[in-house]
Amino acid sequence: KQEVTQIPAALSVPEGENLVLNCSFTDSAIYNLQWFRQDPGKGLTSLLLIQSSQREQTSGRLNASLDKSSGRSTLYIAASQPGDSATYLCAVKSRGSTLGRLYFGRGTQLTVWP
Amino acid sequence: EPEVTQTPSHQVTQMGQEVILRCVPISNHLYFYWYRQILGQKVEFLVSFYNNEISEKSEIFDDQFSVERPDGSNFTLKIRSTKLEDSAMYFCASRVESGANEKLFFGSGTQLSVL
Numbered sequence: 001k002q003e004v005t006q007i008p009a010a011l012s013v014p015e016g017e018n019l020v021l022n023c024s025f026t027d028s029a030i031y032n033l034q035w036f037r038q039d040p041g042k043g044l045t046s047l048l049l050i051q052s053s054q055r056e057q058t059s060g061r062l063n064a065s066l067d068k069s070s071g072r073s074t075l076y077i078a079a080s081q082p083g084d085s086a087t088y089l090c091a092v093k094s095r096g097s098t099l100g101r102l103y104f105g106r107g108t109q110l111t112v113w114p
Numbered sequence: 115e116p117e118v119t120q121t122p123s124h125q126v127t128q129m130g131q132e133v134i135l136r137c138v139p140i141s142n143h144l145y146f147y148w149y150r151q152i153l154g155q156k157v158e159f160l161v162s163f164y165n166n167e168i169s170e171k172s173e174i175f176d177d178q179f180s181v182e183r184p185d186g187s188n189f190t191l192k193i194r195s196t197k198l199e200d201s202a203m204y205f206c207a208s209r210v211e212s213g214a215n216e217k218l219f220f221g222s223g224t225q226l227s228v229l
Contacts, residue, residue, distance in 0.1 A: 043205060043220040101170055104157040
């Protein structure tokens, strides 16, 4: 069974810092990996999706990398802002899944203070 | 921007009662999902639905759970006889045909409290 782990569980930084959030998964046979953002009391917003054949994806200040063979992904946030404060979730779609079941990590709770 | 809509946002019920959680997926999406998140725990897959039938379900999705797409827009999750441990945030999600863009779009969730 796929297990997804995220480190650190929580992170508190001053505005402007560059951040790295880590995600690891136990089964490297994946279709893709997604990073989501979750705000309190709200749903999940997909930030980036990396296909298994890709190494990285970028969107604005966000960059996600994937090393499938080692079972790792990182989410890099450049020049962090208070508005980036949220919980960031990593989720993988395993090759054993027929129609897109995702396995989630517990998330990294990020606080960016002014 | 199109979004997945869930109602109600909060539902309080007594143990043993039936509840129906409702979702309106994005209109051109074909794959539908229910996930749940117990407070402090991971988001967990419940069920996926395509072409008017269940495609995959987890061990959580036992006989007390059922899903339905009664018309062209709604997608519902029914819990027949709720238990205390069913208390969680329930998320509906949808996506378009599989391919390069497989992003999953989630609703804001229904917070279910079973007393």
